[in-house]
Amino acid sequence: MDNLQPQHTNRQYEEELRAVRGDLLKMGGLVERQIAEAMEALVNRDTAKAREIIARDTEVNRLDVETDDRCIRLLALHQPAASDLRFITTGLKITTDLERIGDNAVNICERVLELNEEPQLKPYLDLPRMAGAAQSMLKDSLDAFLRDDAGLAEEVIERDDEVDQLYRSGIEALQSEMQADSGVVPAGTILLFVLATIERVGDRAQNIAWKTKDVVGA
Numbered sequence: 001m002d003n004l005q006p007q008h009t010n011r012q013y014e015e016e017l018r019a020v021r022g023d024l025l026k027m028g029g030l031v032e033r034q035i036a037e038a039m040e041a042l043v044n045r046d047t048a049k050a051r052e053i054i055a056r057d058t059e060v061n062r063l064d065v066e067t068d069d070r071c072i073r074l075l076a077l078h079q080p081a082a083s084d085l086r087f088i089t090t091g092l093k094i095t096t097d098l099e100r101i102g103d104n105a106v107n108i109c110e111r112v113l114e115l116n117e118e119p120q121l122k123p124y125l126d127l128p129r130m131a132g133a134a135q136s137m138l139k140d141s142l143d144a145f146l147r148d149d150a151g152l153a154e155e156v157i158e159r160d161d162e163v164d165q166l167y168r169s170g171i172e173a174l175q176s177e178m179q180a181d182s183g184v185v186p187a188g189t190i191l192l193f194v195l196a197t198i199e200r201v202g203d204r205a206q207n208i209a210w211k212t213k214d215v216v217g218a
Contacts, residue, residue: 013078016070020091021146023067027098028142030060032135034105035201039131041112042194045120050109060102067095086215093211094145097204101138104197104204111190111197118187121177127191130166131198133159137205144209150216156209163202170195 034053041049071092074080080088137156144152171192178188 013074016074016078017084017087020067020070020074020088023063023070024091024094024098024142024146027060027063027067027095028138030056030063031098031101031105032138034060034102035108035131035135035138038105038108038112039128041109042115043128045112045116047113047116050112050116053109054106057102057106060099064095064099064102068092071095090145090211090215094142094208097207098142101201101204104201107197108194111194115187115190118190119183121184121187121191126166126170126173127194127198130163130170130195131201133163133166134198134201134205137163137202137209141205141208141212145212145215148212148216150213153209153212153216157206157213160202160206163199167195167199 034056037049037053040046041053071088074088075085137159140152141156143149144156174188174192174195178185
């Protein structure tokens, strides 16, 4: 009977580790969806969708707390080997990045509610393209972490330059619009905030990629 207990404990430990991976995938998928749908609400001037996304942030926060609790329980009740220890502690840090990306989606939706009170600007510049690049970085950064793929993490880090370039060109275009027509200043100012928020999503994804490089290379 004594020999059975370690097997049970190890099996339980492995199940908990798999659950952490599942939690991270679920949380990452949810925040990616939040960003994508926030941009749809922006482009379509969809106030109802924006409010729905804001309300859904409670699910992101719940997953954040549950994943953190699971990681802390693993650290407290087991003695993870070096590689597992790095995975768990890095997972704790990554949930923070994911939760803040969820907050970024809420911030965009709050600006959508404000923007829909203003006359519509003609094009939304490169905002959808910039958001798509940031979303792709987010997905690949999490995939790199879960697959221990330092090469993919490096690619994500390099792709942040594209988001930054789209950010700079977006600011220049908006400033030109506002200088040419003072009537678009209120809406333009809101869109400047949206641009900065998407740029932060790219930065968060890059943070996850850097943490992946650190843990894979350790």
